[in-house]
Amino acid sequence: MGDILEELFAKFSRLRIFKARELLLPDYVPEELPHRGEQIGQLATVLSPAISGSRPPNVFIYGLTGTGKTAVTKYVLKRFSAKVSDRVITSYINCRLCNTNYRVLSELARSVDRPVPFTGLSTSEVLMRFVNGLEAKGKLMIVVLDEIDWLVKNSGDAVLYHLTRLNSELSRSKLSLIGITNDLKFMEYLDPRIKSGLGEEELLFPPYTNKELEDILRIRAEMALNNGVLEEGVIPLCAAIAARQNGDCRLALDLLLKAADIAEREGAVKVTEHHVRRAQREIEKNLVIDAIRSMPLHVKLVLLSITILNRKGNQAKVTTGEIFNKYRELCDNLGVGEVTQRRVSEIISELDMLGIINARIVSFGRYGRTKIIRLAVSPRSVVEGLKTDLSISPLLDTISTS
DNA sequence: AATCCACAGGAAGTGCTGGGCG
């Protein structure tokens, strides 16, 4: 009898937390973007020549993660293309997903109805098809290259170079670029010729303040959640955590979503600060685990070596050399071929950049110069991320028992 | 002041995959 009531209650409260969960998902672009009016105005002004059919200048947008760069750009573009869809083609490309010259170009070719196989052709061939496709359309094309730094770091700036000077080759059509990055130093290591072409206009997105984040969360919570399901301190806490992370609005919304998810899963009637804390931990952990799962075998093995050495309690002296030795031992155990120390060194740098480990260069004078490496995440997360890989899970068993 | 360790990290190349094209 009590069980039935409990079940009913749980079901009932599940309905109670969310009104429209999808409004909290990260790819949802809301109708209004609070506290970004200025940026919307600036971008719209820059793009306004498109209305009369002339070419807007290329724009370069920078600002930290979650400052609304992508949302504002999509928002403005959506408004524009609704107005002038007969003259303008827009294409949004996320360079983290399309992180090679070839993939960017094939994406562009696709948006001018010249689909291209995902491999096999030379990049210049794809560029030609794109240009022909665009010329056939005879329209203005606005291309958004989001997270453009990923493209350049991965594949160099060849495509950017071509795209910035493409207009001189086009007769019937025009091309405008919008580059977005959260790497504030990105412009510095760009070829000067591209820099001047891409940065005809520049927009800087400042981080959201604590107050602004709270405001955004309130508005969104009102739409996505039912009345009164949030405990008093929940929104301020989400905002405060996100404000510390450079005013990252995406994180703020994700925290709220995950906290509400947890509350709902538990059948709780209200979302509490405790749920937010747990959401925070879960987000961090999932980020790490997902990153580990998609790593190549030898990266995993190096990471495991680091984890073992860190756990053995010989703190403050885990060096590249030691990791390499441990790594070779693991390879021997598995009967797998080893990679060179050069590669291991590179893997260590990659893991450092991902924030999974901390590496700092130290010199022991006579006794050489190396890196000291420390695990920056919990060993449990590492094990969690590694254990789905059947080829190395045998190693995990021997480690946890010893 | 010179030496020399234990690497860092750049440049160029290899071998393989998974696909074109004619």
Place this chain on the structure above:
DNA sequence: CGCCCAGCACTTCCTGTGGATT
């Protein structure tokens, strides 16, 4: 079919370097 392409993980060879020791 043979040849070409891009991308990736990796190798080979390399030059560079902070600072304790000689």
